[in-house]
Amino acid sequence: MSTPPADGVTLRQATRVWWLVGLNSFGGPGAQIPMMHRMLVEERRWISERRFLHGVNFTMLLPGPEAQQLATYIGWLLHGIKGGLVAGGLFILPGFIAILGLSILYVTLGDTDAVFALFYGIKPAVVAIVVTAVVRLGRRAVQGPALVATSVLGFVMLFFLDIPFPLIVVASGAVGFVGGRLWPARFVVDGADSPDGAALVADGVVGRPGRGRTLRVLGIGVLLWLLPVAVAAGVFGTESVWFDLGSFFAVAAVVTFGGAYAVLGFVAQQAVQAYGWLLPGEMVDGLGMAETTPGPAIQVVQFVGFLGAYRLAGGSEALTAAVVAALLVTWVTFVPCFIWIFAGAAHVDRLRDRPGLSSALSAITAAVVGVIANLAVWFALHTLFESVDERLVGPIRLLTPQWSSLDVPALVLSILALVALARLHWPMLRVIAVCALAGGAVHLMTLP
Secondary structure (H helix, E strand, C coil): CCCCCCCCCCHHHHHHHHHHHHHCCCCCHHHHHHHHHHHHHHHCCCECHHHHHHHHHHHHCCCCCHHHHHHHHHHHHHHHHHHHHHHHHHHHHHHHHHHHHHHHHHHHCCCCHHHHHHHHCHHHHHHHHHHHHHHHHHHHHCCCHHHHHHHHHHHHHHHCCCCCHHHHHHHHHHHHHHHHHHCHHHHCCCCCCCCCCCCCECCCCCCCCCHHHHHHHHHHHHHHHHHHHHHHHHHHCCCCHHHHHHHHHHHHHCCCCCCCHHHHHHHHHHHHHHCCCCCHHHHHHHHHHHHHCCCCHHHHHHHHHHHHHHHHHCCCCHHHHHHHHHHHHHHHHHHHHHHHHHHHHHHHHCCCCCHHHHHHHHHHHHHHHHHHHHHHHHHHHHHHECCEEEEEECCEEEEEECHHHECHHHHHHHHHHHHHHHCCCCCHHHHHHHHHHHHHHHHHHHCC
């Protein structure tokens, strides 16, 4: 059973904030999760610190985009299934609209320089957002030498050793479980609520989940998830591009453990080589769209579906076919994200206060902070430098930027954004807007 509506905030009020969250969701989970922490925990106190970190832990264990599922989870806590649908849906919608518009421009004009210019300044702003957010989140979630060591180890395992993220989660959880039993005081995070007062959603407000309700949610969710694929098979046949797109991305949606980049290599290979939906250079263009627009990086699959249907359908109906394919691919990719939350969140919530699990989740949270720090460094390197070399020294992976390729305007924008956020306390939307306009002007002036 989900929670009743939170006192003091209506669904209509929450909807406006979730729309802002969606508009601000640049930079992947490393930026999106801290952004939600700032907007929902620090500024509005809608959810307790402890509950937010529990949501992070829970969604990190699920297949699919963690930040989108975290928004769905918090929306569910505030206003039940309706709130989860609103929060999760609005997290996706701005990116969907942006990529759909860019995709149409891509196939009709073949040149999106003017559009990408607007997004040139967003990446430096995201670097600053991630840096400030890692510091804030780390101060609250990483307390004491044991958890600091766990966080550092998580960073090293991912950044230098390139160990798959799911293994890091399992390892850190095991360390926390054992450490919590042997040295419980060292693996417990202070469970204080938001820094400025009580949260609207405190701990212990979720009722007992019913098995019948869970089965109903699973049944209805799976039916809705796969219904469009069945319709595509019935109307257009199993040899149609729509059935191929729907069935392929329905499978990909449930194997995306460890974030979008863990599965995008497989998606790119199949989309380019096996199905011929797009060319290698076009896949890179799609990734550029996903990285410079709001929403989860996995939203790039929308571009893959759009271009595949546009190319294979052909003729006067190509654009209509492409839009339908974009909708279909988005549907089968994200519907499972809602199913995991609505069916499983109440069960996981009932386990969070058990001592062994609590210490395990504290360690996972500390490791996640290290993972976010890894994303921050990786994103900064690829934003501030045009060329980054990767080489192996035994099992150690080293990313070395070519200093001659330093993007000075991007560096300046990152520093200014950092000052605006940390010292001037500008809201994120203002920082992103100013950086987008400034960066766009610089980018257009440097075009040949």
